[in-house]
Amino acid sequence: VYLIDEVHMFSNSSFNALLKTLEEPPPHVKFLLATTDPQRLPATILSRCLQFNLKRLTVELIHDHLAHILGKEGITFETPALTRIARAADGSMRDALSLLDQAIAYGAGALRDDEVRTMLGSIEQHHVIDLLNGLADGDASALLARTAQLAEQSPDFSGVLAEIISTLHRIALAQAAPEAIGDELDDREAMLALAGRLAPEDVQLYYQIALIGRRDLPLAPTPRGGFEMVLLRMLAFRPDSGQGDTPPRPAATRPVPATAPADGATPAPAPTTRPSPATPATPRATDASRRASAMADVRSQLTGKAGAAKKTEAAARSQQTPSRSTAPKPAQPLTRQAPQTPPATPQECSPPPLTDEVPPMPDYMKEEIPPAYGNAPASVPAADTPETLAVAESPAAAVETVAAPDEWETLVTTLELKGVNLQLALNCALKRRQGNHFALSLAPGHAQLLSKPRENLLREALSQQLGEDVTLSIDVEQSDNPSPATRQKQRQAARQRQAEASIEQDHTVQALRETFAAQVNPGSVQPVD
Incomplete structure (x- = not known):
């Protein structure tokens, strides 16, 4: 049995050679010619074949067959992921199998709904x-x-x-x-x-x-x-009934302003309820006045012309100032040993949002804290204050440290990660580490890399590398700290600039320019390891 797929792509010479075999086929040979464009086949070929028009497979049939294949292969999958592949195949089992292979490779041996949706580029x-x-x-x-x-x-x-x-x-x-x-x-x-x-x-x-x-x-x-x-x-636009009385949208589609008259008729909850067409301009006027009022409020807030707003802001600051003293103070000796300075700078006027986390450590204290990835506690000098000694004696206390970017990059390169999971780790920047908790930030341009299974794999890799259980949180936001991938790009760009500068300063290149007016082709200079 010979199966020839997309047979309409044959050339005329190929069809002529095949025609001789089809005219007198051997009794033990069968030819199956598959095509999506039968009009391109010669009439001499079509006259010697039985034609079967295959129907498109339903989503249920494709889904069940793919589930049967994955069950035989022992590959874990999520049912919504198979449904997406079956829909994307558009009735073709061949396309479904191709998409299934791509999804398995994309998901590193598993089929997950969020990864399949990302691969297909579909929306929820x-x-x-x-x-x-x-x-x-x-x-x-x-x-x-x-x-x-x-x-x-x-x-x-x-x-x-x-x-x-x-x-x-x-x-x-x-x-x-x-x-x-x-x-x-x-x-x-x-x-x-x-x-x-x-x-x-x-x-x-x-x-x-x-x-x-x-x-x-x-x-x-x-x-x-x-x-x-x-x-x-x-x-x-609204549908036209053809009688000149085009009905407006349902009354529920227009938000009622807070100053609406109390005697106005309340629309029924049914979606087909429509207001009287005799007053179509009233909602528009109301919307326009409401938008104008909202714009005036926004301008007053932006320009700061309202004195009451400033007083309210000052009162809010005065209320927030004592509230900061109620925050937990287990790590205060590490972060509040600086001399008291009057809070006169504008940056200190607006306090940061209160959280249960310890505030970041000042620069003059960083040398007293052990490295971010060290497992052994650092030795404490005898001249330290009692508060510092108390924290050092309690390893379980949550000490917030900010590791250098090169240390985080070194840790990431030692993780047992590959493929998309490694790319997620490389594009994450470390904001802070508090005990065994890592707080990472991922740039919005790489948000498609983030998923719960990949976050769990990254957490397991960190725990395995550090020899202790760690917790992980990844926020999609811009960070001031560069990610390992960004640092690699910066080093590559610096090496490229250095290579171009070396070429510009080369005596041979300068002699060729002076003698023959030669030019260096842009993009042809590459750094050599």
């Missing part, structure tokens, strides 16, 4: 549901805020519109025939809830606007701007 379904809920409420601020959250993940906004279109299709099915909605995507309840909130004519209009917006998205100056205009267009 709750983002789409939140956008549709914002449309149902008529809340433009919520839509723009959700779009800003999506933009932080650098999504394909055309793909987001495709998800919205698919979800609107399921909502329309739920409105017409609720029994036709299955729960294979684990979103049946959400679809039925949105079907009750959105009017059928609104769903059809949103669907058409999303289709046209996705087609015109490449023409927008930026994908995000085009996506936001599609959402705002859904809020601006």
Whole structure:
């Protein structure tokens, strides 16, 4: 049995050679010709073959077959991860198997939902549901805020519109025939809830606007701007009944101001309740006045013209000052031995947020604290104060230390990590270490590397390297301390600059320039180890 995949890619000579075999095939040989474009096959080939049009496989069949394969191979997996792969395969088992191999390699031998979602570049379904809920409420601020959250993940906004279109299709099915909605995507309840909130004519209009917006998205100056205009267009336009009395949006879609008259009619909770079309300008005027009032408040706060705001801020500072004395003081002798100075600088006027952590150690005390990664307690000089001796005698006390970047980099390079897990460790900067707790920061540009399983692997590697159990916390934020990856890039850039300077100062290069007007090609200089 010979299986030839994508047979339409054969050349004419190949088809002629195959035709001779197909005309008089041996009785013990069978040819299976697979193609996705049968129109490109010669008629002489098609006339000698039986044609079978294969249907697309359902998501359930692909999911069950992939689960059977992973069970035979002994590979752990999460059910939502298999569902995502089955949906991305679009009915093709071959594509599903290819994506499965990529996901196993990406997840270092396991299939996890967050890693598969990152690999496929898809967005979470709750983002789409939140956008549709914002449309149902008529809340433009919520839509723009959700779009800003999506933009932080650098999504394909055309793909987001495709998800919205698919979800609107399921909502329309739920409105017409609720029994036709299955729960294979684990979103049946959400679809039925949105079907009750959105009017059928609104769903059809949103669907058409999303289709046209996705087609015109490449023409927008930026994908995000085009996506936001599609959402705002859904809020601006309303279905036309053809009788000249286009109904407005449901009353629940307009937030009622706090100064609304008490005798106004309260809208019913049903989503189809609509206000009288005779007063369409009242909500707009109310919105405009509310926005103007809000802008005036913001300007007064930014410019500092309101004297009451300054008095309130001063009162808040005076209230916060004694509260700092109530914080735990087990490590105060390590961090508060500096001479008292009057708190006259502006930086000291606004106290940092109160936490249970010990404040950072001043520079003049760093030599008295053992290295960040040392396991043996440091010796205490006899001339130390009683407070310092008390802390040294209690190893269990939480001592907050800030390790040098080179020490953290040295520790990371000794960890038993590979692949994406190693990249997570290299891109994390150490903010502080308090006892056995490591507080790390990860730049927002590398937030896709962070996941709970990878964080656990990093914590286990640190515990194994240090020989003691440690705890770990990773915050996605910009840090003043450079990460090991950043330090490596800085060293590479410094070596590159040094190599270019050496070439510029080379006597041979200078002679070639003076004699032949030669030039060094940009990018051709590389540092030599």
